[in-house]
Structures are given as structure tokens and as C-alpha cells.
Amino acid sequence: MAAEPTLITFAAAGVSVSTPTGDKVLLEPTTLELTEHRIGVIGANGSGKSTLARMINGLVTATTGQVLVDGLDVAKQGAAVRRKVGFCFTDPAAQLVMPTCVEDVELSLRRTVKKASERRARALEVLERFGLEHRADVSVHAISGGQRQLLALAGVLATDPAIVVADEPTTLLDLANTRRVADLLFGLEQQLVLVTHDLEQARRCDRVIVVEDARVRFDGPAEAAVADYLASVA
Numbered sequence: 001m002a003a004e005p006t007l008i009t010f011a012a013a014g015v016s017v018s019t020p021t022g023d024k025v026l027l028e029p030t031t032l033e034l035t036e037h038r039i040g041v042i043g044a045n046g047s048g049k050s051t052l053a054r055m056i057n058g059l060v061t062a063t064t065g066q067v068l069v070d071g072l073d074v075a076k077q078g079a080a081v082r083r084k085v086g087f088c089f090t091d092p093a094a095q096l097v098m099p100t101c102v103e104d105v106e107l108s109l110r111r112t113v114k115k116a117s118e119r120r121a122r123a124l125e126v127l128e129r130f131g132l133e134h135r136a137d138v139s140v141h142a143i144s145g146g147q148r149q150l151l152a153l154a155g156v157l158a159t160d161p162a163i164v165v166a167d168e169p170t171t172l173l174d175l176a177n178t179r180r181v182a183d184l185l186f187g188l189e190q191q192l193v194l195v196t197h198d199l200e201q202a203r204r205c206d207r208v209i210v211v212e213d214a215r216v217r218f219d220g221p222a223e224a225a226v227a228d229y230l231a232s233v234a
């Protein structure tokens, strides 16, 4: 039997987010503690899902309240938090910056593997795990959209983060690649926070948060959450 994953705690206490000018509230005061293995976040476009997800690694800072990840204050210990949290963007182009696939994974490993030859070897191992070893020396622009998303995930997972936050990681993918990326995410031992419009993926989560108009509308078991969301758009 697979070992139980180590779950870290994301805790938001009275957290709200407003635009810098204060003219728009992006997240109403929210208190949450996320300790489940797989947590889904669903809701309409513009409801505030990404805002919530981005707070977990400090990409969005709370205007009020405190966000803790495994006891670390995101506002004060941002670098330590980001070492624990791997963030995967909807569009892999947002995180693929090196010319070739292997170089991009090597970039992720720069802090943890100091020796260049070891870094190359580790990056090649990571590519193999994702079925991309034959693309190692290919340009990141010359691989398919599905492969790019897998490569972006490979770069995130290469650093072995304690928690993986994925913001609509399959939105740009076809059905086969959607399944491949989703299976990979749901096969992770790490804690997963998954923002998604894919209700099948939401149903695979242990807990689902429904966001509506910058507030949590529902928070509970997957089936009940999906039913609540569907009712809200009926």
C-alpha cells in the first residue's frame, strides 16, 4: 500500500484581498484550513479562484489577515514558503524560460543540485519520468501543447515541493493530454490544490471549495460541492 502523504497545513485567517488602489475586493474575508490530500477549487470565471490559489505561495498578497503554510507566514517568510509550494500555471509559457527542455528542468534544479553534471543527469531522469526524455534537446517551443504542460509540471515537481498548486493546468489541453496530466496530478503523493473548470477532476478531490463573487460559497465533499456549483448556474 502507498505511504500516506505528508500533508502540510495552509491556513488563512480572516484573509481578504483587494486591488492596490482598494477599489475592488478580489477576495472577501476568508478563513480556511486546508489539510486534505487533494483539494479542488471551482467556480465561474472571475470568481476569485486564482486569487485564492496564488495566495498559497505569495503570488498574491493578503490585504488583511494572515496566511500560513506549514506554520510559515507567507508575508514574512515568502522565500521559504515558495520552496515548499510548487505552482503550475494554466499556460506553461508562463514558466518555461530556457531554450531546451532539459535546460528548463535544470533551471528548476539550480538551487538544490549545485554540480552541473549531476544537475543534467537529474534533469534527464525527471524528463524520463514524464515520458519526455526523447525531447531533452528539443526547443520548448517545438514540442506540443500537452508536452509543454507536462514539461512545466516536470520543472515544478523536480524540486519535490511539499504542496502542488495547479491553476487550471488542463484548460489548454485535448482530451488525451487532459487525462494524462490529471492522472499525473492525482497520482502525486504531495498535497494538491487544483483550480479547475473540469468537474470530473473536481469529483476526484477529497474536498472542494466553490468560489463565487470573491467569496467561498460552499466548502465540503466533492459531490456536494459540484451539485452546489451546478445549482448556482442553473
Ligand SMILES: Nc1ncnc2c1ncn2[C@@H]1O[C@H](COP(=O)(O)OP(=O)(O)OP(=O)(O)O)[C@@H](O)[C@H]1O
Pocket: 019, 024, 026, 043, 044, 045, 046, 047, 048, 049, 050, 051, 052
Ligand atoms: N491585479 C488585479 N487588479 C484588478 N483586478 C484583478 C486583479 N487580479 C484579478 N483581478 C480581478 O479579480 C477577479 C478574480 O480574478 P481571478 O483570476 O481570481 O478569477 P478566477 O476565478 O480564477 O477566474 P478564471 O476562471 O477566469 O481564471 C476578476 O474579476 C479579475 O479580473
